[in-house]
Amino acid sequence: MLSTGKDSISLYMQIRNLLAARIGRGDWSPGDVIPSEIQLAQELGVSQGTVRKAITELVEKNVLTRKQGRGTFVSAHDQDRALFHFFHISADNGQKVLPQSSVLRCRRKTASRAEASKLHLEHGTRIISIERIRRFADQPTILENIVLPAELFAGLDGESELPNTLYELYQRKYGITIHSASERLKAASATDREAQLLNVARGTPLLQIERIALTLENTPVELRISRCNTARHYYENTIF
Amino acid sequence: MLSTGKDSISLYMQIRNLLAARIGRGDWSPGDVIPSEIQLAQELGVSQGTVRKAITELVEKNVLTRKQGRGTFVSAHDQDRALFHFFHISADNGQKVLPQSSVLRCRRKTASRAEASKLHLEHGTRIISIERIRRFADQPTILENIVLPAELFAGLDGESELPNTLYELYQRKYGITIHSASERLKAASATDREAQLLNVARGTPLLQIERIALTLENTPVELRISRCNTARHYYENTIF
DNA sequence: AAGTGGTCTAGACCACGTA
DNA sequence: ACGTGGTCTAGACCACTTG
Numbered sequence: 001m002l003s004t005g006k007d008s009i010s011l012y013m014q015i016r017n018l019l020a021a022r023i024g025r026g027d028w029s030p031g032d033v034i035p036s037e038i039q040l041a042q043e044l045g046v047s048q049g050t051v052r053k054a055i056t057e058l059v060e061k062n063v064l065t066r067k068q069g070r071g072t073f074v075s076a077h078d079q080d081r082a083l084f085h086f087f088h089i090s091a092d093n094g095q096k097v098l099p100q101s102s103v104l105r106c107r108r109k110t111a112s113r114a115e116a117s118k119l120h121l122e123h124g125t126r127i128i129s130i131e132r133i134r135r136f137a138d139q140p141t142i143l144e145n146i147v148l149p150a151e152l153f154a155g156l157d158g159e160s161e162l163p164n165t166l167y168e169l170y171q172r173k174y175g176i177t178i179h180s181a182s183e184r185l186k187a188a189s190a191t192d193r194e195a196q197l198l199n200v201a202r203g204t205p206l207l208q209i210e211r212i213a214l215t216l217e218n219t220p221v222e223l224r225i226s227r228c229n230t231a232r233h234y235y236e237n238t239i240f
Numbered sequence: 241m242l243s244t245g246k247d248s249i250s251l252y253m254q255i256r257n258l259l260a261a262r263i264g265r266g267d268w269s270p271g272d273v274i275p276s277e278i279q280l281a282q283e284l285g286v287s288q289g290t291v292r293k294a295i296t297e298l299v300e301k302n303v304l305t306r307k308q309g310r311g312t313f314v315s316a317h318d319q320d321r322a323l324f325h326f327f328h329i330s331a332d333n334g335q336k337v338l339p340q341s342s343v344l345r346c347r348r349k350t351a352s353r354a355e356a357s358k359l360h361l362e363h364g365t366r367i368i369s370i371e372r373i374r375r376f377a378d379q380p381t382i383l384e385n386i387v388l389p390a391e392l393f394a395g396l397d398g399e400s401e402l403p404n405t406l407y408e409l410y411q412r413k414y415g416i417t418i419h420s421a422s423e424r425l426k427a428a429s430a431t432d433r434e435a436q437l438l439n440v441a442r443g444t445p446l447l448q449i450e451r452i453a454l455t456l457e458n459t460p461v462e463l464r465i466s467r468c469n470t471a472r473h474y475y476e477n478t479i480f
Numbered sequence: 481a482a483g484t485g486g487t488c489t490a491g492a493c494c495a496c497g498t499a
Numbered sequence: 500a501c502g503t504g505g506t507c508t509a510g511a512c513c514a515c516t517t518g
Contacts, residue, residue: 011488036504037504038502047488047490047491048489048490049488050487052504055504066504066505067504069502069503071503071504072503180478180480183476183478185447185476186475187448187470188445188470189445203443228427230425230428234425235424235426236424237328237425238420239328278484287510288510289508289509290506293506293507306484307484307485307516308486309514309516310516310517311485311516
């Protein structure tokens, strides 16, 4: 089972891959305990330290979770992670939930100079422009303006209803995986229209988030400007 | 030197901190080789494996770099990193420079409930409170309120002049390495005093950044609330 | 050949959670 | 009391780089 030849990869890597494969196959499901380090060591004929190193790498990749005194578990939070990875707004009590979204406008137009520049498009390229409002517990809190190259997202403006989590749609229908994003934040005053939509006084300070979302190849494919009422919410960022 | 008592942190963590402190103090400079794992083990009276685990963590944090057959080196990109890693404000043209700082106030007081809670301190603990203003090209742009536990930073309020980059001071004089931080951003209105200091109209929207800075052990040691005029600057964040 | 980091072992004891 | 992960040791051998 485990190879020990000269040009083979190290033992702990083989074990790491073996464990990952078992999890992928579903031998162990999210939430399950896996056998203890000592049991695995005996089963595989290696020392505990070697199993330990293999498990450590899977813990660092968030595939497994250790709980001292209890055991090692298959992580359950791999899907939630995808949902919240690009969403950094939390309520003041620290809770993080996705807001509901309603589309206000969805139309095709020609990219402005700024939009074309930020999405690396030729001047005059057609884009899809979406405006939507997002609510936490029925309280309108965020206004979003989303700009997409019409060519890449052909037909999206005809969709009868857009899902709340757009990046899943990009992935599923257009084969575009958002992999990273760069955001620029400023404080700004609510315009009359924004004040009305967000149910605040004109001039109320809003947090403006300008995001450029990139694919795996670092191609910019979405420009999104959000303006948020931060009276009861905040933008969260952790620096490591 | 190394403590072995019941409630002390583990050996390898002490060694990790010791190595980090030596690097921070400049005992070893970026690009230098540090002593071999075996030499360090002998010097510190522990086994190679323990030194190895300490070094591994610093490698994962990009402080050290291993080169098989050659040695372990202090990473070269650590100074720039230290300078800008925790500073996310850029000018609208994309340029990132450190602002100049002037201290407005520096005094000792008792922690408020909120301050004590955020720094994990007992109610009534003494703190050092620093207020400073930061200028880009002589334009006042950021007001900072910094709160530190007085016990950890004994004598800091007596310093005749505080450096622009405080985290270097924490490291050099107090052996405290800021390793990560969690930030909460909101939009807020300038108070009268803020408006006067920042040379803007009362009520101008400001970007408020509340940061809790953590050591290697994730102990919170600094609370910093910055209020920024984002007329010509923005807060930058990249999501990977 | 000598010295470095990289892997691996067999065993020990500690800290934690559960029964 | 028992089993789990967490730390630590003392020693071994391998893979790589340099004199």
